[in-house]
Ligand SMILES: *[C@@H]1O[C@H](CO)[C@@H](O)[C@H](O)[C@H]1NC(C)=O
């Protein structure tokens with residue numbers, strides 16, 4: 495079997511991917527609250543690609559090229575973070591994952607959903623179009639906008655009658671975070687195709703699910719660069735492409751944030767300068783103005799965190815106790831499935847501070863009493879942002895149990 499795998503890998507080496515040969519992933523000791531701010535400085539260096547951002551209670555995972563390993567190593571030593579090698583050479587690891595992906599691609603999906611592999615942008619667009627055609631009584635498409643490359647920001651709305659509060663879930667704001675897209679597809683599958691079993695959830699809320707919040711970037715991770723994070727819009731006066739849509743929302747934009755177009759977390763030239771953030775922002779305001787935005791969820795990876803506002807400040811939001819209570823019962827529901835433990839807390843305090851994020855924006859749009867969350871889904875290991883195909887279904891299934899518990903809880907609250 496092993497021999498066969500080796501043999502196949504020599505056939506499938508032809509890849510248009512950007513090479514990560516010689517790139518290493520460096521890890522560190524566990525980060526504490528006390529030293530959280532120091533490693534954050536390193537995030538501004540475009541040479542460092544953070545697989546795992548600085549967060550309390552876990553080590554860093556930072557990828558960098560051969561040329562910058564020495565510099566990164568000494569910076570981490572200087573910060574007393576005890577660097578060590580996590581992945582010796584990313585190149586072959588990526589080649590192995592890509593080979594597996596190419597093989598799985600041979601199985602045609604025929605416009606059906608799949609959790610056996612990561613679906614391409616075109617496959618996801620085809621599936622969403624098909625599913626609403628098959629279930630027109632309780633589902634429809636909402637084209638929220640169009641990206642720089644002309645791809646649709648296509649959400650599925652699930653509704654069985656007027657006058658309900660809304661739940662919005664988006665996936666893949668960061669292009670490379672591939673485990674998030676199947677989570678959104680799981681939500682669509684359960685609410686639309688598996689409607690008979692989940693009708694109660696649609697009786698309670700209108701659901702808006704955007705499975706690819708950054709389609710240009712997502713497509714780019716399939717064809718050009720597996721570790722691309724931002725969107726693909728060009729930047730005037732710079733050769734570096736892309737803005738981080740999750741630093742571009744019109745919420746405290748400009749008080750902080752990365753102004754370097756070459757950075758992975760570039761905030762853009764102005765609040766809502768990007769098609770992706772501006773379209774989602776507009777959809778959130780519409781939902782708030784038509785029945786109310788009860789629950790907002792943005793899905794990312796990786797970390798196994800469920801975090802809530804604020805991201806822009808260490809101060810707690812007014813509904814902190816409620817957000818924490820709901821997060822706790824969500825994490826408890828997930829742990830009951832198979833033992834996966836999510837860390838919960840306010841973004842700036844347990845994860846990292848960030849200005850211009852969708853979670854803060856949604857919370858503010860809902861007058862500071864929307865249940866607003868960012869999910870950092872489990873991933874990691876040698877495949878970084880995309881767990882092995884066989885791990886997709888376990889991860890999205892347990893997370894879906896958490897989302898159901900959260901929606902049911904939000905329904906019992908009269909906050910909104
Ligand atoms: C994805 O990218 C490829 C290669 O650049 C391009 O040919 C294709 O049209 C893109 N697909 C979509 C749906 O944008």
Ligand SMILES: *[C@@H]1O[C@H](CO)[C@@H](O)[C@H](O)[C@H]1NC(C)=O
Pocket residue numbers: 822823825826836837838
């Ligand atoms: C939820 O609350 C219970 C009771 O206070 C606590 O034991 C548990 O650790 C909390 N879970 C999380 C994920 O914080």
Ligand SMILES: *[C@@H]1O[C@H](CO)[C@@H](O)[C@H](O)[C@H]1NC(C)=O
Pocket residue numbers: 858861862
């Ligand atoms: C929401 O909270 C922020 C930060 O505390 C505050 O500036 C803002 O006025 C609040 N908005 C509302 C509608 O209460």
Ligand SMILES: *[C@@H]1O[C@H](CO)[C@@H](O)[C@H](O)[C@H]1NC(C)=O
Pocket residue numbers: 832888889
């Ligand atoms: C449960 O967790 C174990 C250990 O992480 C894993 O091997 C297994 O596949 C998981 N099973 C399901 C059904 O999620």
Ligand SMILES: [Zn+2]
Pocket residue numbers: 667668671793794795
């Ligand atoms: Zn992300």
